[in-house]
Amino acid sequence: MASFGLKVIRGVFGAAEHVAPRLTGRAAFELFCRTPNARALSEGERRAVDRAADFMAEARHHRLKAGSGCIMAHEFRPEPGRASAGTVLVVHGWRSRTEYMRMLIEGYRAAGYRVVSLDLPGHGQSHGRRLNMVNAVDAVRIAGEWFGPFAAVVGHSFGGAVAANAIAGSIRNIAPLASGRLVLIAAPSSLPAIFADFSRMLNVGPRSQAAMADRVEHLSGRPLSEFTGDRQLAQAPVPTLVIHAPDDREVSADHAWRYAGAGDHVLLHWAEGLGHRRILADKGVVERAVSFVAAHREPSLLH
Numbered sequence: 001m002a003s004f005g006l007k008v009i010r011g012v013f014g015a016a017e018h019v020a021p022r023l024t025g026r027a028a029f030e031l032f033c034r035t036p037n038a039r040a041l042s043e044g045e046r047r048a049v050d051r052a053a054d055f056m057a058e059a060r061h062h063r064l065k066a067g068s069g070c071i072m073a074h075e076f077r078p079e080p081g082r083a084s085a086g087t088v089l090v091v092h093g094w095r096s097r098t099e100y101m102r103m104l105i106e107g108y109r110a111a112g113y114r115v116v117s118l119d120l121p122g123h124g125q126s127h128g129r130r131l132n133m134v135n136a137v138d139a140v141r142i143a144g145e146w147f148g149p150f151a152a153v154v155g156h157s158f159g160g161a162v163a164a165n166a167i168a169g170s171i172r173n174i175a176p177l178a179s180g181r182l183v184l185i186a187a188p189s190s191l192p193a194i195f196a197d198f199s200r201m202l203n204v205g206p207r208s209q210a211a212m213a214d215r216v217e218h219l220s221g222r223p224l225s226e227f228t229g230d231r232q233l234a235q236a237p238v239p240t241l242v243i244h245a246p247d248d249r250e251v252s253a254d255h256a257w258r259y260a261g262a263g264d265h266v267l268l269h270w271a272e273g274l275g276h277r278r279i280l281a282d283k284g285v286v287e288r289a290v291s292f293v294a295a296h297r298e299p300s301l302l303h
Helices: 003-016 021-033 043-051 053-057 098-110 133-147 158-168 191-202 206-220 229-235 253-260 283-294
Strands: 060-066 069-076 087-091 114-119 150-156 179-185 240-244 266-270
Touching (some): 003 191, 087 133, 087 158, 098 114, 114 133, 191 206, 253 266
């Protein structure tokens, strides 16, 4: 967000806090959910998408109907000659898409898994300009109905939080997603913390923040305070691997510690020096993520 535009927005939210906090909170929530234009790629993003063209051509592409519009699921078959090991669902993060998850997808394909990679609403080839936890978990539900059950769900960044919420059944009227394992890479674990950071950035006052929280509860059926990873994974003890870089500047290491506090079924691996995005392309991270999922067949792979 340009600095001048940010100053204007901060000024508007600061003034409106004293006049119409409920309207301000609702406006802040809608701004929070607004996604970047998926077609307006930076030069670097365009190059990454172009490099992945042949890779994407190997997939079968499924346009699935959701309440937020059509969502795209990309189905990658296991590498030729590999016995089928099950299906893994991959979920990208904010301002991301299936193309950026290529290394993980190829790692699971090489291990014999069919991989379904979901473009979340407002991202990649899916429709819309709005993404929140409710329509994201609903998109995962739809993918589960078409392609599940899953041997594992693997999520990066916001996609990891979506995966955890889907498995925990955090959204009203959406059943918990069936999955044997869960892999969270650089994933935020606290929606209240994310909202607090967003509010500080835009100068959203406390009464407007309360209205934002009310909107979350209205849409999800749960108070904002309940959307924390330790609480969710404690209630859904699926074997979980958390991979995080201590130097991650977008999602701090505190989020990884919170997930790890859910219980002994959560393993924490520190990926030193890999930040928030480079972590996806690291060979060692991919190998660890794949071997964790394969461990239900070969326990020795964890050691």
